[in-house]
Amino acid sequence: MVKKGPLFSFFAILIVLAIILSFATVPIIHNVKLGLDLKGGFEVLYQIKPLKAGQKIDSNTMSNAVAAINKRINVLGVSEPSISIENGNRIRVQLPGVKDEKRARQLLSTTAVLTFRDYKDNLMMDGSDLQPGKANVAFDQLNHPMVTLQLKDPARFASVTKKILAEAPNNVLVIWLDYQKGDSFLKEVSQKNHKFISAPQVSQVLNTTDVQITGMASVQEATNLKDLLNSGSLPVKMTEIYSDSVGAQFGQNSMTQTLFAGALGVAAILLFMLAFYRLGGLIADLTLVFYVYIVMSVFVGLQAVLTLPGIAALILGIGMAVDANIITLERIKDEIRSGKSILSAFKSGNQRALPTVVDANMTTIIAAGVLFSFGNSAVKGFAVMLLISNIITLITSVYGARLFLGLLIRSRALNDRPGLFGVRRSDIRE
Structure with a gap:
């Protein structure tokens, strides 16, 4: 006689989960963060070196560098940047959706x-004398672009211009960006290779807070300088050691092809x-659907970035979930x-299948942990998805499938029906 309680519980749980998944589909899709290989963009890896002699590159220095980089990324208008510290002295920056790679590099x-500085390259003032965030793009009377700045102390500027006037006949105030030891104003002028930004001539003592940097070749150049000054100087020297860029169309094509191939593979597994x-197999298919939703929900909740290796790990996780179901179902048969x-x-x-399933997943979890600890960003993305997949496999494929199938079996609706498990009566030993 069929027990209605377990059968009712089976369908009730199934309906509730179906309703939850129907409401979860749209938020999951809209909140998935796509990586560079799917969305397109720019990635660069920097080696961090001391800016000044005696400077130590420690965790605090790296944190300050990341904060400064983040300010500059805000200027680019990137909505989902990824900045990570690697090996203690490297910073990896990923900028999805960035099209102007040259400007991104410069910023x-x-x-x-x-x-x-004066014409002898003596330091007169530096960026610490400026009001932070007050740089703006303006235009002179001839409509040439320039950058306007505001000083903190007008008296200090008056003192500087007074000293410049005393250095006749070269009454110039040379404005440098990233002056390095060995740079020379006179050498740059003689070789007509101007590394400095501007060298206005001082004709009188200026007791003002307003400073203008002229000589901008274009509005874009003035805008870049303004953005750099407003975002602040970097506390370290960054040397590019690796970069990669992916076109938006290429990324979209990669995602479409990968998802299509993945969908075909999953459909073949379900069949x-x-x-x-x-x-x-039907119960296993149901738990696989729940598995995919749970994995993506956790992934979105962690605000992780989905990449092509991540999709590969998700599909690999589906294969492992199926493997867990196959081991259990074969034992039952x-x-x-x-x-x-x-x-x-x-x-x-x-009972006999559980140790095998747990051992198989635990070895994969350990391997994923090692990949995450020692891999680069792409490998880390693969490892994160693989870790999540295997943990959830143990929940859905083992306990979830056991729950659903157990309710049906305990309802006694399957009594004396071995064919429902793919076993022929002729194969049953007396």
């Missing part, structure tokens, strides 16, 4: 140390399970063939 790596394991009842076969089959 990220330019140290942006502004100095005011295989249904054909070979009948009812057990063996128990049925030995002459046990379906309920007894279900209990003993699950």
Whole structure:
């Protein structure tokens, strides 16, 4: 006689989960963060070196560098940047959706140390004398672009211009960006290779807070300088050691092709399970659907970035989830063939399969942990998805499938129906 309680529980749980998944689909899709290989963009890896002699590159220095880079990324308008510290002295920057790679490079790596010097290259003022965030683009009377700055102390500027006037006949105040030892104003002028930004001539003592940097070749050049000055100088020197860029169309094509191939693979798996394991395969297929939703929900909740390796790890996780179901269902079939009842076969089959399934997943979890610890960003993305997939596999494929199949078996609706598990009566030993 069929027990209605377990059967009712089975359908009730199924309906509730279906409703939850229907509401979760749109938020999951809209909140997935796509990596560079799927969305397109720019990635660069920097080696961090001391800016000044005696400077130590420690965790605090790296944190300050990341904060400065983040300010500059805000200027680029990137909505989902990724900045990570690697090996203690490297910084990896990923900028999805960035199209102007040249401008991004300039904004990220330019140290942006502004100095005011005389024609003998003596330091008169530096960026610390400026009001932070007050640089703006303006135009002179001839409509040429320039950058306007505001000083903190007008008296200090008056003192500087007074000293410049005393250095006749070269009454110039040279404005340098990222001045380096060995740079020379006179040498640059003689060789007509101007590394400095501007060299205005001082004709009188200026007791003002307003400073203008002229000589901008274009509005874009003035805008870049303004953005660099407003974002602040970098506390370290950054040397590019690796970069990569992916076009938006290429990334979109990669995602479309990968998802299509993945969908075909998953569909083939679902059909295989249904054909070979009948009812057990159907339950396995249901838990696989829940598995994908749970994995993506956790991934979105962690605000992780989905990449092509991440999609590969997700599909690999589906394969491992199927493997866990196959091990369990084959054990149950063996128990049925030995002459046990379906309920007894279900209990003993699950009990015998569990250690094998747990061991297989634990070894993969350990491997994923090693990949995450020592791999680069792409490998880390693969490892994160693989870790999440295997942990959830243990929940859905083992306990979830056991719950659903157990409710159906305990309802006694499957009594004396070994064919529902793919076992022929002729194969059952007396």
